[in-house]
Amino acid sequence: MIRLNNIVATYTTTRGEVSAVDGVNLEIPTGKIIGIAGESGCGKSTLLKVIYGDLIYPLALKTGSVQYGFDSFGQEVTTSDIKEYWFKRISYIPQSSMSSLNPVIRINKQFTDHLDPSTDKAKVLEDVRAYVQKLDLPPEAIDAYPHQLSGGMRQRIMVAMGTFFNPDIILADEPTTALDVVVQKGILLLLMGLQEETKSTIFFVSHDMGVHYQITHKMLIMYAAKVVEFGDSDIIFTEPLHPYTRMLIESLPTIGDDHLRTGVSGRPPSLWEDLTGCRFAPRCPLATELCQTTEPEFKEYRRGHFAACHYAENTYQSSEIAILYDHHPQNQSPE
Amino acid sequence: MALFQYIVGRFVSYFVVLFIGLTITFFLPRLMPSDPIEQYIFELQSQAGQTMSPDEMANLRETLSQIYGLDGSLVSQYLGYLERVILHFDFGPSFASFPAPVIGFIVRALPWTLGLLVTTTLIAWTIGNLIGLRAGYHHNSRAATVMEVVGVALYPIPYYIVALVLIMVFGYLLSIFPLTTTIRPGPLTFAKMRVILYNSVLPALSIIVVGLGWNILSMKALSFAHKEEGYVTFARLKGTPSRTIMNSYVGRNSLLPQITGLTLSLGAIFSGALLIEILFSYPGMGLLMRTAASSGDYNMLYGTILVTIFAVATATLVLDLIYPVFDPRIRYR
Numbered sequence: 208m209i210r211l212n213n214i215v216a217t218y219t220t221t222r223g224e225v226s227a228v229d230g231v232n233l234e235i236p237t238g239k240i241i242g243i244a245g246e247s248g249c250g251k252s253t254l255l256k257v258i259y260g261d262l263i264y265p266l267a268l269k270t271g272s273v274q275y276g277f278d279s280f281g282q283e284v285t286t287s288d289i290k291e292y293w294f295k296r297i298s299y300i301p302q303s304s305m306s307s308l309n310p311v312i313r314i315n316k317q318f319t320d321h322l323d324p325s326t327d328k329a330k331v332l333e334d335v336r337a338y339v340q341k342l343d344l345p346p347e348a349i350d351a352y353p354h355q356l357s358g359g360m361r362q363r364i365m366v367a368m369g370t371f372f373n374p375d376i377i378l379a380d381e382p383t384t385a386l387d388v389v390v391q392k393g394i395l396l397l398l399m400g401l402q403e404e405t406k407s408t409i410f411f412v413s414h415d416m417g418v419h420y421q422i423t424h425k426m427l428i429m430y431a432a433k434v435v436e437f438g439d440s441d442i443i444f445t446e447p448l449h450p451y452t453r454m455l456i457e458s459l460p461t462i463g464d465d466h467l468r469t470g471v472s473g474r475p476p477s478l479w480e481d482l483t484g485c486r487f488a489p490r491c492p493l494a495t496e497l498c499q500t501t502e503p504e505f506k507e508y509r510r511g512h513f514a515a516c517h518y519a520e521n522t523y524q525s526s527e528i529a530i531l532y533d534h535h536p537q538n539q540s541p542e
Numbered sequence: 543m544a545l546f547q548y549i550v551g552r553f554v555s556y557f558v559v560l561f562i563g564l565t566i567t568f569f570l571p572r573l574m575p576s577d578p579i580e581q582y583i584f585e586l587q588s589q590a591g592q593t594m595s596p597d598e599m600a601n602l603r604e605t606l607s608q609i610y611g612l613d614g615s616l617v618s619q620y621l622g623y624l625e626r627v628i629l630h631f632d633f634g635p636s637f638a639s640f641p642a643p644v645i646g647f648i649v650r651a652l653p654w655t656l657g658l659l660v661t662t663t664l665i666a667w668t669i670g671n672l673i674g675l676r677a678g679y680h681h682n683s684r685a686a687t688v689m690e691v692v693g694v695a696l697y698p699i700p701y702y703i704v705a706l707v708l709i710m711v712f713g714y715l716l717s718i719f720p721l722t723t724t725i726r727p728g729p730l731t732f733a734k735m736r737v738i739l740y741n742s743v744l745p746a747l748s749i750i751v752v753g754l755g756w757n758i759l760s761m762k763a764l765s766f767a768h769k770e771e772g773y774v775t776f777a778r779l780k781g782t783p784s785r786t787i788m789n790s791y792v793g794r795n796s797l798l799p800q801i802t803g804l805t806l807s808l809g810a811i812f813s814g815a816l817l818i819e820i821l822f823s824y825p826g827m828g829l830l831m832r833t834a835a836s837s838g839d840y841n842m843l844y845g846t847i848l849v850t851i852f853a854v855a856t857a858t859l860v861l862d863l864i865y866p867v868f869d870p871r872i873r874y875r
Contacts, residue, residue: 261779293781301779306772311794311870320790321782352870368780 209235209258209376209408214271216250216257219264225478226269227253229432232505233513235425237276237375238406240399242423242440244416244455246475249429251412255378258410259299260289277375294321300369300379304361308353314364315349318371339367342397359390366394370401377402377409383418395422416459420444428452431475431486434505438512448514451487485517493518549863556859563851567844568623572616578840579606582637609635610841633845638837644845647830652849655819655826658742659811662749667804669750670757675796677758678765679788690762696755702817705748709821712744719744722823745822749815753807760803764796771795798869802861809857 216228228250235241243251253266262268272286277296279288289297301307309317318335319328336346342363353361362382369377379398383391399422402409413419419426419440426443428436428451436449447453454471473490476482485491488498497517505515571578583602587593594602607613614622626632633644674693677686713721723741728734768774769792777787819828827846834842866872 259779290781293779295781299776299779301772301776303772307776309773309777309791309795311798311868312790316790317777320777320786321780354871 208274209237209276210274211235211258212271212274214254214257214273215269216253216262216266217269218253218266222479224269227266227432227478228257229478231271231434233427233434233437235408235427237408239424240402240409240411240422241425241427242419243410243412243427243429244414244419245429246414249475250432251414251429252380254429255380255410255412257286258376259297259378260286260293262286275376294368294372294374296374297376297378298369298372298374300365300377300382302381303385304358304365305353305385307365308361310353313350313352314356318349318368335367335371338371339364342367343393358386359393362386362390362394363397366397366401370405370407373405373407375407377407378412379409380412381414382411384413384415391418398422416455420459426452428455431482432478433486433515434513435487435516436512436514438509438514442509442512448508448512448519449487449516450491450493450518452514485515493521552859552862556855559855559858560852563855564624564627564848565620567848567851568620571840571844578610578637578838579603579612581838582606609641627848633848634841636834636839636842638834638839638842644841647842648827648845648849651825651827651830654824655811655815655828658745658818658824658826659749659815660808662746663753663804663807663811665746666750666753667757667800667807670754671761671797671800673754674758674761675765675788675793678762678796679769679792681762681766681769686762689758693755693758693762696751697759699752699755701748701752702821704751705745705818705821708744708748723825725825742824745815745818745824748818757800761796761800764799765792768792768795801865801868805857805861809854811853 211231211233214228214231215226217224217226231254243254245251256262256266257268258273260273268286273289275284275289275292275297277284279292284292284296293299308314315332315335319326319331322328322331332349335349339349340346344360344363344367348356348360348364356364362385365382369379382398383394386394395418398409398411401407411419411423423440426436426438426440427434428443428449430451436443436447436452438448443452444456447456451471458468458471460468471490476486476489483502484500485494485498485503488494491498495517501517503515503517503519505513507513508519583594583599583606604613612619626634631645633648635641636644636647639647673689677689677693680686709721712719720741723745725734725737725741771791774787774791777791782791815824815826816828816831818824819826820832823829827849830842831846833839834846
């Protein structure tokens with residue numbers, strides 16, 4: 208179990224501090240692919256940084272900590288000492304493989320330069336050569352310079368780097384965004400296969416709900432620095448509890464359905480404002496007086512399925528939401 | 543095969559550049575209104591204070607034309623010039639110290655300039671880059687700010703001002719180092735080496751100080767920019783030690799433009815040291831050029847210019863040949 212204990216992460220700016228992750232309290236089961244979804248600026252990447260322990264100025268962990276669910280010398284590893292386990296027990300797959308590899312150094316050197324100086328690097332590289340073949344890469348690929356490989360091969364190299372040391376936790380920040388769909392599919396299948404084999408926990412950030420649907424076991428939906436829903440992906444995609452989640456899913460096209468996709472109109476609130484009540488209320492077709500004034504509690508409604516909505520228990524049909532949505536004052540066309 | 547083609551291509555363009563340089567150096571003086579032979583005869587007459595008979599005059603003209611390579615048609619002069627310069631490195635006799643050949647002066651001056659400038663340029667480059675890399679990589683530290691201020695303060699000062707200040711302080715006021723270079727001819731012994739070093743300290747220092755400022759500033763700016771690259775962030779997230787990131791990631795990438803800069807400054811050392819050599823009476827190429835220019839010693843001037851062209855072209859050739867070692871993205875094409 209990975210525990211996120213009341214995490215508040217702030218960025219220091221010239222205007223003051225702003226909380227990009229504001230009070231996240233969660234227990235995440237290990238051995239699953241956890242999808243993190245939400246609009247730009249909702250705090251997905253910040254949450255990822257906090258989990259990775261990459262807290263450098265201007266980002267700081269105001270309160271809270273992460274417990275990683277593994278011990279070292281009998282002590283549970285938390286945020287304060289996770290750095291020592293980077294690329295040993297927790298690893299990271301960046302978004303852009305082109306800019307994440309040093310252009311003037313061979314890949315094999317970049318594969319091993321973070322290892323302890325006492326390690327037998329030649330031996331490690333022998334294993335790496337065998338390992339990359341499993342990832343559909345020629346073993347010579349690791350002796351190349353980054354520019355000599357194609358975009359897809361480079362991203363496979365990044366996956367290989369992130370998974371070779373067999374970490375417990377892998378963080379992937381939109382690892383397929385820069386790739387074309389065919390290559391994207393290959394990388395996603397590769398990640399799924401590796402996870403299946405090693406039973407590691409993958410945090411997968413993307414704003415592509417289609418990709419989340421394909422590969423995740425659990426979904427974590429974020430909105431304006433808060434987690435609004437967390438649960439099993441198959442449940443979330445069929446019976447979401449939070450209207451925001453529902454609207455995100457509604458925006459996905461399905462084959463044979465040719466009616467116009469509405470999307471979620473409006474914009475998330477500025478985190479600089481004084482936010483009272485439910486942060487989604489201004490855009491929510493179901494919002495009432497209560498939502499404007501009181502912040503909903505993030506709680507478990509069904510087994511393993513959490514949400515932060517006053518009306519999570521009301522089971523609206525999507526058609527009803529659509530009607531409510533059309534009558535929402537914000538969406539009325541000005542006449 | 544591609545490598546072979548690349549090298550052949552570089553050499554071809556190298557020789558083309560040299561050839562064009564040779565040709566311009568040949569034609570340029572011939573486009574000038576003054577005639578070196580007439581000038582020489584005029585000087586001779588005014589020194590001797592008596593006139594020559596027309597016969598003697600014609601004789602002298604012919605002899606001088608032959609010696610200077612100015613007889614015959616322009617084409618035969620040109621071919622003769624190419625043959626002398628390319629095959630025999632013969633730039634003709636010096637006018638000022640007739641009939642000593644120019645090449646002898648150049649051969650004597652060259653080690654001084656090369657020794658002084660190659661050493662100082664390399665020292666300034668190495669130290670400047672080491673400091674600049676640290677200043678850019680740890681840009682928040684106090685030491686980095688101090689180093690940058692040093693760089694900003696040193697860089698805009700012309701090196702001859704630095705040289706003058708050094709002469710004033712260390713040569714005149716403190717009398718630690720000599721005001722001008724005085725080295726007696728003789729075999730190169732250990733004692734003579736010490737004398738040379740002692741005499742070279744001030745000229746070397748003035749070049750190093752100024753070169754240092756520029757190298758610190760440019761390396762600092764480059765490493766500060768490369769520090770923000772995705773691969774540096776990723777290396778940090780991998781847990782790569784900070785030293786490795788600084789050297790192999792930030793330093794290695796920032797070095798590429800600096801290598802270009804080094805090669806170009808090595809090519810420009812002959813003209814670069816002109817004033818330093820004059821100020822310290824350092825017996826190198828700069829002093830030779832200046833003496834040649836002031837005494838109207840054309841052959842000497844062209845000889846030194848040709849050597850300069852040769853040096854710049856060679857430095858560029860060397861850069862072209864070694865650059866792929868530093869930047870693997872350059873293909874031999």
